[in-house]
Structure formats: structure tokens, C-alpha cells
Amino acid sequence: MARTGSKRGATVGRVANARPQGRRQAEPTLAEEIEASGETPVDEREAAERADREDYAFLAREFLTWLVYHAEEEGGTFAGTKEVPAFVIQFGGRLVLRTLVGAVTEVALKGPSPVGSADLRYAVAGGLSVKEADLVLEQDERVWTFALSAEYFDLKRVKLPEVLDKEEAEQAERDDAQRADERLLLLGTLDEALRAAFAHFLELRSRPAWSKSIVPALRAWLEDGT
């Protein structure tokens, strides 16, 4: 495992960058130039954490990780609002987890139901958070399956619900524009639901209750399953 920023790492760094025997005084090494400039050595974890905060990337991974707990312990339900009818999010057969530093930075779990497995809880307990997941969203008897990535919230492998039954679809003479209308409408509905789910998470996340009751609940959930 990498020990970035540790005393041991710093010592090794100094030895590795020591001036070779016989080097002329006029040619400082890069390490010496950095030392002379007064810059502090870059800590890998700190740098990763800083980059993660700048674009709130940590919130996206925390959202997907919390969603696992929410799906398993609370059924993955989201109450309806004026704009978005109630919906449910469950997990599919693939999750990718990551941590920013360490010997193992990414773990993929695949199978009939990785959510609910001890392996997933074991990984989360060890500080890995969900980076990408296959999800199933149900709303008003319509089902979307897709993968959601924490980076940019990219949608992958989206399967939209059937709007028309087979017979109607065969009869309907739909042109490209109509097909695009239909697909965009369904994509927009999925987007609105995902935004609502993320907004709900952020509401919980920005309250003091997050650290006082939700994180302990996450801990209890992990304890039960690991």
C-alpha cells in the first residue's frame, strides 16, 4: 500500500533524489530546486481530496453509496413532488467502487445481486465508495435500466420503457422525429427523477442529522452485514 506523505516516504524521497557523487555545485537536482523554492512536497491523498472537492465529485460518490443503503434498508423509495411523481431506485448486477489512494483503488462487483452481499459492505466499510452502478428506476409502472457514473452523472446503456405495446408499435407509422420525441421525453423523465433523488440526498447531507444519525445508521448496516 502506498504510504504517501509518511515520514518513511519522505526519507526515501530524499535518498532517491540525493545529489550523485561528483555532481558539480552548479547543477542542482529537481528535488533541490523544489526544496530551495520553499514549496512543500505534494501529498497524493491531499491532492486527490482537493481535486475531488473542487467539482463536488465526492458528493456524487457519496450519493451512490448512500443509495445502496437507501435501496437495501428503505426500499429505495422517493416520495413524489409537484413536478416528479414518486419513484423507486434499485440496483442491478454491476457496481464499481473506488478509493482515491491505496494499493487497490478500484473494485468491480458483478453478479445477480451485488447489493446485499457482504462483499459490497466489506468494501464500503474499508473506505471504498460507489463510482458507477447499474440501476433500475421504476415510476408509474414504467421501468428504466441504466448505469449511472459518479463522474459527470453520465448515463450509460440506458434501456427506456416501452411506451406502446408491441401491436401498437407495429401499427404505428412513426417517423424519425416522432421516435426521437418519444425517446427524449423518456430520457427527460429519467433525468428529472435522478435530479430529484440527488436533491433529496443533498437535503439530508447538508443537515446536521447526516453525521448524527445517518452515518451511524450506515455503520450499523455495515456491521450487520460484514
Place this chain on the structure above:
Amino acid sequence: MGAIKGAISVRRYAVLDPLPQRPRERLVKGLRAHAFLPLDPRSEVDRAVGWVVLGQPEDADLQPEKVLFTAAAGDELRVALRMDMLRAPASEVRREVAARAAELETEGRRLSPRERRALREEVTRKLKLRAFPRVRVTDLVWQLDAGRVYFWSQTKAATEAMVDLFVKSFGLRIEVEGPARWARTAVDVRALDRLEPTRELWMGFDGLRPLGGAGEEG
């Protein structure tokens, strides 16, 4: 593909600037100024990027009725980005250069690096005339009222080409609509800036069988 049929893997973008005056005319004019032009195999250029009609990769005649639509989400601009790449296959270039060089060197003199370079260029030019372009077509839908763009690709080459061409065509800036934008519209920015990563989800839960990741220091 994706807006009409096929798999959907999509990245969303937000248009940061307001629409220009007389948007329909201006946007169509911008599109037509950057319509797709096929590559000439005899030219030095090996890559062409431009707009085509959605679902019609051979049609670069971007008339308003082919690209502007009114849908449930309001007015939309629907097009596709076509990227053609025409390159002589590297392995074939290597093979032919080696064969021709061997032929010339039987005359008793080794080719100089300059002669070898000239030979490579000549072979590449010749093979390019026989090569087929690699064609990539990616759908794009711009919901004009919402200021949102759906682009059916997440690859670096396609997304970079699209952002570049979008700015050149319409003179408007766009950025990826990811967690940061969603968070800023859902929560007050000051409250958002106060949020710290949850230590347990970042470092692991103390005492709960940490893996050899961020949580393990000893």
C-alpha cells in the same frame, strides 16, 4: 447514434450563454458554416469534423426544417456530429516502405534517413488513396429553452470535438452538466461549500474490517 434508435449512452451539457437574437436564423447559419465536408484523399488533411442531419449521415444540407423541431420540452435543435478519419494503415505503410527500401538498396547503397522519410511520405500518400475513411456519427439534441444539450457519446475524442465545434458554430460556451451543476441548483452554494467529505466514506469505518485502501495506515 442514439436519439432515434440504438443504445443510449449520453452526456449532458449546459449552455452557459443566452441564445442570440433571432435564434433560429443564427443557429442554422452557425450550423451551415460548419457543415460536414468530405475528406479529399489527395489532400494532406486526414480528419474532417462537421454537422450532418440527424439520422442522415450523408446529408449535410442543414435546412431549418431538417434541424429545428418543436417537442414537449420546447424548441429543439437536432443534428449529428460526423467525424471522418482517413489514414493509411500503419502496418501496410511499414510493410511497403520496407519492401521498396529493400528493392532500392539492392543497388548497393543504403537509403539515407532523408530518402527513407521521403519514401514513407510517398507510400503513405499512395496508400491513403486506397484507404476507406473511418466514420463516426454521434447524435446531438439541444433543448433550446432549457439550455441543455444531450450528446450521445462519452469518449474523449468525440466530446472534445463536439465542444470545440459547438463553440465555433454558435459562439456560446457549454460545460458538462454533472454533479456540480446539479448540486448548485439544488442547494445554496454557501451551504454546499461548507460540506466536507464524510470521513467514514472516505477513510473507512473504524473497526469495521478495513480493506487495504484509504482506511489502512498501519
